[in-house]
Amino acid sequence: MGIDFMEPSAVTSLVEHLAVIVFAITGALVASRKQMDIFGFVLLGTATGVGGGTVRDVLLGHLPLVWVQDPSYLVVCIVATSITFFTAHLVRSRYRALLWFDALGLSLFCVLGTEHALNIGAHPIVAILMGMITATFGGIIRDVLGGEVSLLLKREIYVTAALTGAVVFVGLEMVNQGRAVNLAVGFLCCFVVRGFALYFGWSVPAYKARPGRDIY
């Protein structure tokens, strides 16, 4: 017995749905930029929402996928993207909204994806990579299918933010067992790094070709 009306796995599932919804909305906002129809909104949004976790689970061999067994993930994507179709025009600056929703999804998924891989017994290095994949592949799929410039090609602090959150979370996991606190701190680190980058237009030092070489 007890008053476990909110057991840990239920909280995780809730946060996961939240992250899926947030990314689905970013997909729908790209669909609005491309003036797609409502099915384009739903499809691009759903692919963005569940894409990162799907790539992670296929790579880990963790099949069948969670959204195949539990259609609630698809239902929230369909509902969220449909609502976006009818309300997106109310938002004054949709591109800024897209960037901040994306930052939120990135931060949620980088710790959730890393935790998921650790739970399955993956090596910490693999778990960190899985966190980065979960966080970034939804957006990569969205940009490829939506014909946007891939975020990998923009010189912004994006992947780096996901890396930061995943590394902080794994590091904290190695020294203590307070899973919820570790997740929260990892999430905050990623969101702060990405948020500062968005707000101040930060970028990491890019590769610069030095002079004295052949033109290629």
Place this chain on the structure above:
Amino acid sequence: MGIDFMEPSAVTSLVEHLAVIVFAITGALVASRKQMDIFGFVLLGTATGVGGGTVRDVLLGHLPLVWVQDPSYLVVCIVATSITFFTAHLVRSRYRALLWFDALGLSLFCVLGTEHALNIGAHPIVAILMGMITATFGGIIRDVLGGEVSLLLKREIYVTAALTGAVVFVGLEMVNQGRAVNLAVGFLCCFVVRGFALYFGWSVPAYKARPGRDIY
């Protein structure tokens, strides 16, 4: 005993091969538009032919893939695309041919993919999505690899047609058990919708940005 010289699974397998061939030809026709060599025809055609079913089965965790266990799917792709390499110039209007072959493959795969997912025990919503994925991902892979504008970005009734066919088929499955009739009706619904869209240049209402917002 009996006169089961054509049992149901044999018919399904035959229709599946037909759908694979039809999509393989669309891949080969894109290869001809890009003036690829014969290996480009075979590779792009094969990826288009088996791509949709491959994505579906990986997502469903239905591994190993059917074409890994039964190379006949690859053989028909190789043969069909090679024939296309030597005969494509005989077709006066290859782009129209591509569109109509594509519509045929779309309609076949949307019901076959949905049925496949239902057989495995997927939820109807998941099954409908799997039908749409089977029907559209061969073409998406073809367009990405072939450098064409993704069909998701064109404002045509395409995904909508696959959705129609899959929904009609699932709806009929819920009320009766005549699998063959249900498949045929679902196929026809998709083909008619897509065919009318092609013939009359129909499109669904696109998202239109309303005035009074910031430029983004």
Place this chain on the structure above:
Amino acid sequence: MGIDFMEPSAVTSLVEHLAVIVFAITGALVASRKQMDIFGFVLLGTATGVGGGTVRDVLLGHLPLVWVQDPSYLVVCIVATSITFFTAHLVRSRYRALLWFDALGLSLFCVLGTEHALNIGAHPIVAILMGMITATFGGIIRDVLGGEVSLLLKREIYVTAALTGAVVFVGLEMVNQGRAVNLAVGFLCCFVVRGFALYFGWSVPAYKARPGRDIY
């Protein structure tokens, strides 16, 4: 006992790591052409290095992936791409370097991928296709993520070289059992074909539209 300080599987693992490193460097060189930051180098290089084998193993249902169980593949990618980030400017003609590293990786992976599929019990036709996929998909992923023109669209002898190596290796396997020699000969055939194509600018006969058709 004996002096098996170098058993066959250890050699295979060593050669596999070498192929992964070589492809990871090509990814890093594309990252340098796009002036990415160090994380872009690592991510694009790692995706290129393990991408081909990943696609193959997902299609074969050979999960979990080898690099998920053995992080050493990721570690060599991270190290090799980081070194490339700090040294790429020392190479006078990086584009030529990229092409030759790519040819080396292509030749290694086309025989290793084919052998891997044969070991699992795949049909020879499937095994040849798997060798081609292992050899080419790392580069395809690199070009899509890095925004380069896909190698499938260039009219060079590339896929053809991988096909040659895979077919020669499978043919030799059918007549004798000297695995190491067969691998070496298959590797050399692929490398010579690709090398000659690079050196002399060879290409296979492309599809040419004949006159007398509608413009499409």
